[in-house]
Amino acid sequence: MHEKIKRYKKEIDGFTTEIAEEVDQFRIRFLSKKGLIPSLFADFKSVPPEQRREMGRILNELKGSAQKKLNELRESIESNKVSEKKAIDLTLPTDFSSLGTRHPISIVGNEIIEIFSRIGFTVSEGPEIEDDWHNFSALNFPEEHPARDMQDTFFIEKDPDVSLRTHTSSVQIRVMEETKPPMRALFPGRVFRNEAISARAHCIFHQVEGLYVDKNVSFADLKQTLLYFAKEMFGEETGIRLRPSYFPFTEPSAEMDISCNICGGKGCNICKYTGWVEILGCGMVDPNVFENCDIDSKKQTGFAFGMGVERIAMLKYQVNDIRLYFENDVRFLKQFRSAL
């Protein structure tokens, strides 16, 4: 009997497994009703009385260690199951939903640049804080012009006037002062106006300005360039219409409408039932502007145009409230995806 106990003890102490079935086999072998340990207890009757005390202790010890081993093995299998659940499966596809997207204003701004770059326009930028000369005077704004009024302009300093630029036309002046014709460039950027915020207006918005200066640039060149742009931006079926207008820095000046891309010209509340929507201002560069930049207005002619990016984006995406572009609610922003 001593022999058996020794063997079993060795087997129990040395036993190990991670497999649930083998743990159960261990239990059946040693601890079940007909298992090895209960049968040792059955043999206990034949132990001589003087050895019973000692044998009882050894047997109980053996049973205790078998029970302990069983508990340990069961626990270890349980905790393996839990950590399996927590484990990361590196072969699963990742969740792309948290990937960022470009802001719709960047998407549309880049698209405008891309369309004009295909016909040779380059890109330049100017400062957002501007002096009176570049924002107004050199652009032929008369001294008392209402656009200089406190209502429209965010002034930073008085005498000499420094303000946040009210349009990207100021970059025309900076570029014409530094480079000589021919030039064909776009000036994208943020502009600032002291206006009440509403669904249609914001105090910060984005513009893309265009300038083309060379010998013999004509109004027909302007018109064809803008027609090309409108078709690329809004679709081949898009038509344009130029209405006479006034800007101090262009003569003649015009505002350009595109045929309403929402109702196809039939009339809807976006085009106010006219079939046309205004998208930009344009014109032939005023000779005074050339002279202000030391460019000979007898030799050079040119056209300029300026458009609001938010306005184009509102028409393109049919979003009627400009404020959505500034609130940056991800539920709004994540709807826009683009390769640009």
Ligand code: DAH
């Ligand atoms: N600067 C004008 C504005 O902010 C837009 C504009 C009109 C730009 C006519 C031009 C132009 O270059 O020729 O409203």
